[in-house]
Amino acid sequence: MACFYGVELKSRLLLGTSRYPSPAVLERTVKASGAEVVTVSLRRESGTGRAGQSFWSLIQSLGVRVLPNTAGCHSVKEAVTTAHMARELFDTNWIKLEVIGEADTLQPDVFGLVEAARILSEDGFEVFPYTTEDLVVADRLVEAGCRVLMPWGAPIGSARGLNNVYGLRSLRAHFPDIPLVVDAGIGVPSHAAAAMELGYDAVLLNTAVADAGDPVEMARAFALAIEAGRAAFCAQPLEPRDMAVPSTPVIGKAVLGG
Amino acid sequence: MRIFLNDDAHEVEAATLAAALESLGFGGRKIATAVNGRFVAVAARPRTQLTDGDRIEVVAPMQGG
Numbered sequence A: 001m002a003c004f005y006g007v008e009l010k011s012r013l014l015l016g017t018s019r020y021p022s023p024a025v026l027e028r029t030v031k032a033s034g035a036e037v038v039t040v041s042l043r044r045e046s047g048t049g050r051a052g053q054s055f056w057s058l059i060q061s062l063g064v065r066v067l068p069n070t071a072g073c074h075s076v077k078e079a080v081t082t083a084h085m086a087r088e089l090f091d092t093n094w095i096k097l098e099v100i101g102e103a104d105t106l107q108p109d110v111f112g113l114v115e116a117a118r119i120l121s122e123d124g125f126e127v128f129p130y131t132t133e134d135l136v137v138a139d140r141l142v143e144a145g146c147r148v149l150m151p152w153g154a155p156i157g158s159a160r161g162l163n164n165v166y167g168l169r170s171l172r173a174h175f176p177d178i179p180l181v182v183d184a185g186i187g188v189p190s191h192a193a194a195a196m197e198l199g200y201d202a203v204l205l206n207t208a209v210a211d212a213g214d215p216v217e218m219a220r221a222f223a224l225a226i227e228a229g230r231a232a233f234c235a236q237p238l239e240p241r242d243m244a245v246p247s248t249p250v251i252g253k254a255v256l257g258g
Numbered sequence B: 001m002r003i004f005l006n007d008d009a010h011e012v013e014a015a016t017l018a019a020a021l022e023s024l025g026f027g028g029r030k031i032a033t034a035v036n037g038r039f040v041a042v043a044a045r046p047r048t049q050l051t052d053g054d055r056i057e058v059v060a061p062m063q064g065g
Helices: A024-035 A049-060 A075-090 A110-122 A135-144 A165-174 A189-197 A215-234 B017-023 B042-047
Strands: A002-005 A007-009 A013-016 A037-044 A066-068 A094-099 A100-102 A126-131 A181-183 A202-205 B002-005 B008-011 B031-037 B038-040 B055-063
Touching: A007 B055, A013 A024, A013 A215, A013 B031, A013 B042, A024 A049, A024 A215, A037 A049, A037 A075, A049 B055, A066 A075, A066 A181, A075 A094, A075 B031, A075 B038, A075 B055, A094 A110, A100 A110, A110 A135, A126 A135, A135 A165, A135 B038, A189 A202, B017 B031, B017 B042, B017 B055
Parallel strands: A013 A037, A013 A202, A037 A066, A094 A126, A181 A202, B002 B055
Antiparallel strands: A002 A007, A037 B055, B002 B008, B031 B038, B031 B055
16 A cells, blocks of 8 residues: 555555546546545636536545645745645645746756745645655755655656656665655656556656546556556566576477587 | 735725625635735634735635646
8 A cells, every 4th residue: 555644545546637628537537547646726716706616526526535736836935825725725734745947847946845845844734745856855855844755757748758767766765665656747557657666656647647538548547557567566576687588498408409 | 995806906895805705706615815925714814904905816626737
């Protein structure tokens, strides 16, 4: 089981709720994925609008835990204020902390991220920081109070997979006891399986599922891949070798000349 | 008094944030609020006095990744 801030989860797939063709497809996709945690956000609503209220009713009906995000925040102040609004609105201390530093790649502002993580952790939040695979930044985030780290695989929505396998592997080795989640950049189920084979605890997805031609079926495919990747990690896979190793025994082979 | 709610200007007579939200159709809604960039909790809305030119943010649950 994956365990985040004392909460044990059977599913290692965390699913975003954005970009689906319709609420009905979102509902069927969450169910098909088996996800027990979905990410949500908050946006302005007018006095006559009801979109937020109906979305919230749908999420509640799914019986899943929510992980609110601070998506779109570019400063510490913005992210901290958004986190406070999210805590009240969703009644949870969990916060997926995003402080964006660069608009084209949506790369985290890791300096602001550490500062915001410290402020929020001291205020009782349980922070899931969206970060890079940088080891030193990860150390600072843990020092700031984070007990989960969420490095990107690649830029959000890029579908490029794991851009820096070495970096992600190093992070896993450096933090054997901190739950690690690959968040962002996953495109296809094999990317998610690769992350799990590295020993990551979970994968957080949105666009790869929501923008697929058939989100429901893609969610099912990701769930299978994540389960397979985890099983493979637990079964201790082979390390790559430079030379061939015959799988069929050589001893006892008939001597036929030539 | 003139306030700005999610950037739109409104003329309100309400003195507090809670009263202003009620008059603008947010009564009983699942929302979170900030005034001039500072979070204001539900419990604090009735005692949060508004002044001319205040900027109020009202947000609701929304899809997110």
